[in-house]
Amino acid sequence: MSISKKGIVITIPKTIKWNDYQKELDAVSDWQQVMNFKVSNKPKDLEIGNRVYLCYNGQIIGWQTFVGYYEGSFDCTTTGNEWNGTFIQRSGPFHYLQTPIPCNGFRGFKYFDYQINESTTSKQLIKEEHSRNTLVQNETKNFINEIINFVNNQYGKQVISVPLTLFGIKIKPVITLYNFKNNNDCISAKNSQNKTNEYNETTHVLNLYLYFVNGKPIYDTFDSVAHEFSHIYQISLSNDNYATDIYKISLKYRNSKNKFENRLSCLIYLSDSHEQDSIVQGLESCLENSPLSTDEVLNATQTNDYLIVYEKLIKDFEKNKENYIFALTPYRNYGLDYSRCLKKFKNQYKRFKSKIGHILDLNNKKINFKNII
Numbered sequence: 001m002s003i004s005k006k007g008i009v010i011t012i013p014k015t016i017k018w019n020d021y022q023k024e025l026d027a028v029s030d031w032q033q034v035m036n037f038k039v040s041n042k043p044k045d046l047e048i049g050n051r052v053y054l055c056y057n058g059q060i061i062g063w064q065t066f067v068g069y070y071e072g073s074f075d076c077t078t079t080g081n082e083w084n085g086t087f088i089q090r091s092g093p094f095h096y097l098q099t100p101i102p103c104n105g106f107r108g109f110k111y112f113d114y115q116i117n118e119s120t121t122s123k124q125l126i127k128e129e130h131s132r133n134t135l136v137q138n139e140t141k142n143f144i145n146e147i148i149n150f151v152n153n154q155y156g157k158q159v160i161s162v163p164l165t166l167f168g169i170k171i172k173p174v175i176t177l178y179n180f181k182n183n184n185d186c187i188s189a190k191n192s193q194n195k196t197n198e199y200n201e202t203t204h205v206l207n208l209y210l211y212f213v214n215g216k217p218i219y220d221t222f223d224s225v226a227h228e229f230s231h232i233y234q235i236s237l238s239n240d241n242y243a244t245d246i247y248k249i250s251l252k253y254r255n256s257k258n259k260f261e262n263r264l265s266c267l268i269y270l271s272d273s274h275e276q277d278s279i280v281q282g283l284e285s286c287l288e289n290s291p292l293s294t295d296e297v298l299n300a301t302q303t304n305d306y307l308i309v310y311e312k313l314i315k316d317f318e319k320n321k322e323n324y325i326f327a328l329t330p331y332r333n334y335g336l337d338y339s340r341c342l343k344k345f346k347n348q349y350k351r352f353k354s355k356i357g358h359i360l361d362l363n364n365k366k367i368n369f370k371n372i373i
Helices: 018-027 122-129 133-151 183-193 221-238 245-252 259-271 273-289 294-300 303-319 321-327 329-334 338-362
Strands: 002-012 035-039 051-056 059-075 082-102 109-117 156-160 164-166 169-180 205-213
Touching: 002 059, 018 273, 035 059, 051 082, 082 133, 133 156, 133 169, 133 205, 133 221, 133 273, 164 221, 169 183, 169 221, 183 205, 205 221, 221 273, 245 259, 245 329, 259 273, 259 303, 259 321, 259 338, 273 294, 273 303, 273 338, 294 303, 303 321, 303 338, 321 338
Parallel strands: 002 051, 169 205
Antiparallel strands: 002 109, 035 082, 051 059, 059 082, 156 169, 164 169
């Protein structure tokens, strides 16, 4: 049985960078904090638990839960502005829509009726939370199917470029294909070449290195493509680079000879919400398209390794406080200190582990994380 509910839509200006706003969304996802939105008057009949939908960059992209009102003033951490008046408060996880709804931006709020099903299960709610991944999943499948046509029975290496528009962005793909007659030769070549897939958000060049055996993609092909497509989708939502300044600085220290600078760089990478989402997107794509078992998929996508390394790095961060305080020097202009980082890393680890668990549940895969960590 479906029930009609009253919600509202609010607009977030394009001038706000989505990656900054995503930080605010992540901060309130555990219901411990709230987000405020200023209104001139209170919406009629809006009840606690109703949905507040978000319009950004010409689309309604998702919703959060309405938790109450606030009268007074507060300092916005995204814009730095001080606001006074009446505020709508939201909290909890942000639920992305499977198909964004076109909507011109506006001031204030608009009413928005929506349908919910009384028999909605927790699994269905989880699925709705991750439904934006469906868009990336479909594009990944279509892309790989098209690439398979280029491979056929041609063995060896070939470089191709096919016209590609993803989520409204014109991509310049450079795809290097390797096709082998047996799996051992393929894996050996892949490990020795150690090529890195990468999307450049400035030039829109997408470099992909894909490996095949007798014309069929190997275990992690869907993972590799879906990961990069996920980043492109993030950029399409934000209308800006998905990588924060802190993230970009950390990349400079990825190969540092100072082991604590190197480890801190890895922690920042694993704690980045965009990277976590892309890793999970790759896992989901591999689960849906691979004949491998759950354990094999977790190993093939390096998800096991990510979780193990992530926890070890956090423990190392706690154990070697003074060394990491020094390693944080380049980030101090961005307000990062040791205590803030430790809290952030622990919270993001929980987020990452939870998202992986949700994806496994959606695909009817069960695994005891205690056996991994």
